[in-house]
Amino acid sequence: MKRYQGGIDEQLRRGTELAALERLPSGFPVPRVLGVPEGALRLEQLGGMHGQDLIDEGLARPVLRSCGELLRRLQQVDVSTVFPDTAVSTGWVVVHGDYGPNNMLFDQDTFRVTALLDWEWAHPGDRIEDVAWCEWIVRRHHPRHVDALDDLFAGYGVRPSWARRQQAAAAKCEAMVERFRNGPAAARKAWQEHLTLTLSWTE
Incomplete structure (x- = not known):
């Protein structure tokens, strides 16, 4: 049973996962959806x-x-x-x-x-x-x-290229910083630290 917690978008995240699992082609290694109880998905155990x-x-x-x-x-x-x-x-x-x-x-x-x-x-x-x-x-x-x-x-x-890979990873960290801009300060700080670390890396 997967439950969705931790934000105002939990229903959106649940809906996104449900749609993806139901639409991916047969044979792709993902769990089957066995039920859709409120606020959760019941998934096949692999x-x-x-x-x-x-x-x-x-x-x-x-x-x-x-x-x-x-x-x-x-x-x-x-x-x-x-x-x-x-x-x-x-x-x-x-x-x-x-x-x-x-x-x-x-x-x-x-x-x-x-x-x-x-x-x-x-x-x-x-x-x-x-x-x-x-x-x-x-x-x-x-x-x-x-x-x-x-x-x-x-x-x-x-x-x-390393430039593209680093830029994409940094953009994801930036998006998470923005996601928590009005949320828990600890989460926002953690993602800001992730961003700083990501930008410091070299290939």
Whole structure:
């Protein structure tokens, strides 16, 4: 049971996730929606090990390669199928919005992705967004494994320029600062610190 808390937009986030899960193509590794109780979604439970746990065990390279491979597959999905009521710009793709090993489960033997979770931030957008944020998760939470990012880009099939990746990650941090501008001061401060850190990084 996934419940939505922590903001005035909780119903919007629930609706976004519900729509994405119901419209993604059959066979894509996401849980089936089993029920829609008020303020929550009842979701199929999928097996697998959490991506961040596997990275902590020293398995960053196969995990990140699978992250890149699945992202390439996601970006081949017809964006108008997942967001039929939204005008989309040419070249836009389905953006997960919080893409990375933090929201993924993996088969511990093959490292195949068994579940991509938490679609509440999904939207149509630039293909740089998810790959940059996946890198951000690694740099922020697993700095000892930054070298393994080579495998993320190998799986993805392309390595966008550092300038574009850093700009996209910083823009996400800026959006979160703005989101909490009238909210909890601690959350706003934390995202401001994330932004400062992101802008300090070099490839």
